[in-house]
Amino acid sequence: MAAAATPLGFIGLGMMGLPMARSLLRHGRALVACDPSEAARDALSEGAGAGAVRFAATPAGVAETAETVVLVLPDSKAVAQVVEGPGGLLAALRPGHLVVDMGSSLPAETRRLAAAAAERGAAFLDAPVSGGVAKARDGTLAIMLGGDDEPCARAEPVLREMGAPPIRTGPVGSAHAMKALNNYVYAAGLLAAAEAVRMAEALGLDLHVFTDVLNASSGRNVATETKLKSDVLTGRYAAGFQLGLMRKDLETAGSIAAETGLDAPGLSLCRALWAEAVEKLGPRVDNLEIHRFLGQRETAPR
Structure with a gap:
């Protein structure tokens, strides 16, 4: 050819x-x-x-x-x-x-x-x-x-x-900036979905029905649509993107926040949680294991 x-x-x-x-x-x-x-x-x-x-x-x-x-x-x-x-x-x-x-x-x-x-x-x-x-x-x-x-x-x-x-x-550099910011938005959606699933489980709710509700409602995101039933609820955790790479992308987004002088508290929360998860689970596990990590964390003091 x-x-x-x-x-x-x-x-x-x-x-x-x-x-x-x-x-x-x-x-x-x-x-x-x-x-x-x-x-x-x-x-x-x-x-x-x-x-x-x-x-x-x-x-x-x-x-x-x-x-x-x-x-x-x-x-x-x-x-x-x-x-x-x-x-x-x-x-x-x-x-x-x-x-x-x-x-x-x-x-x-x-x-x-x-x-x-x-x-x-x-x-x-x-x-x-x-x-x-x-x-x-x-x-x-x-x-x-x-x-x-x-x-x-x-x-x-x-x-x-x-x-x-x-x-x-x-211009050059803009694509890497947009990729990092995209992955921050994904990570935030995944974190919210994983936390919601943990709370629904604690209430004894049907998690498959809960996923259907999310995907028919305003809580829908790519994690709920493509990851919950196949990989999170089954414990398969096989999306093909490592936890450490997600942390790295969040740190890149953090560098953009620093460069722009923007206070981004949601990003700071995601960065802290992913850093803690990498410390506990290691960088090579799948990024969906943030759900397992949340289940292992000690309950916050009331």
């Missing part, structure tokens, strides 16, 4: 990155990838067509072959290491290069790295996603996209192979 003629760089084959890379392969892309995990590299190679995947030892090695490089990394610290660390992308960037950060990064850091890339004639965009592992597997992610018009237009065909047409959010 024509798309396979020019390889696409892909760095980060974790829980989200691996299915996103596989989605690109299904669309006929050839990938030059980089990830320290041998298991992740083997998983990407498995089932791929002949010559569809090859690996570079360093991020710089990816940029030496691919003009467009997608990053799917856990946080800004990891992005900075990949871009600026030993063997990093920055030293290999040249005019015409396009770097697309599809993780959830700090907006201020994204703007800083974009400026560093621009000094070398390259473009750096932010394109975080929403939808979790299931939509990453299906190639149906919601994607936000921040940056100038010309590089965004170049990135869109690639992004459409991993999800819906991207929503343009404005």
Whole structure:
């Protein structure tokens, strides 16, 4: 296929990155990838067509072959290491290069790295996603996209192979800001739903009927619609998004509150509760285990 003629760089084959890379392969892309995990590299190679995947030892090695490089990394610290660390992308960037950060990064850091890339004639965009592992597997992610018009237009065909047409959010850094604020709103809705379920349970109410009432009424949100019956009431807790990553996104939202000088007490409450939950349950459990955490907390003194 024509798309396979020019390889696409892909760095980060974790829980989200691996299915996103596989989605690109299904669309006929050839990938030059980089990830320290041998298991992740083997998983990407498995089932791929002949010559569809090859690996570079360093991020710089990816940029030496691919003009467009997608990053799917856990946080800004990891992005900075990949871009600026030993063997990093920055030293290999040249005019015409396009770097697309599809993780959830700090907006201020994204703007800083974009400026560093621009000094070398390259473009750096932010394109975080929403939808979790299931939509990453299906190639149906919601994607936000921040940056100038010309590089965004170049990135869109690639992004459409991993999800819906991207929503343009404005200048570079705006997409990461909107993603963090979106996840705060989700976390607040999930917290309210989990607390309400715990109270309904204590009253002896039918929790399935209560969920139906929420979803037919003004309390409806994405957590009540897609998570309560399948994952919370069953104790399955398998939404595919880690508790620690939710805490990280809430901290990013907190950095935005600090940057803007806005007092956000609801956000402060969510940050405190998620920090406590991560301390008690660990960062790798599913974010829906906030419901289990609430059940384990000591009852507040009356």
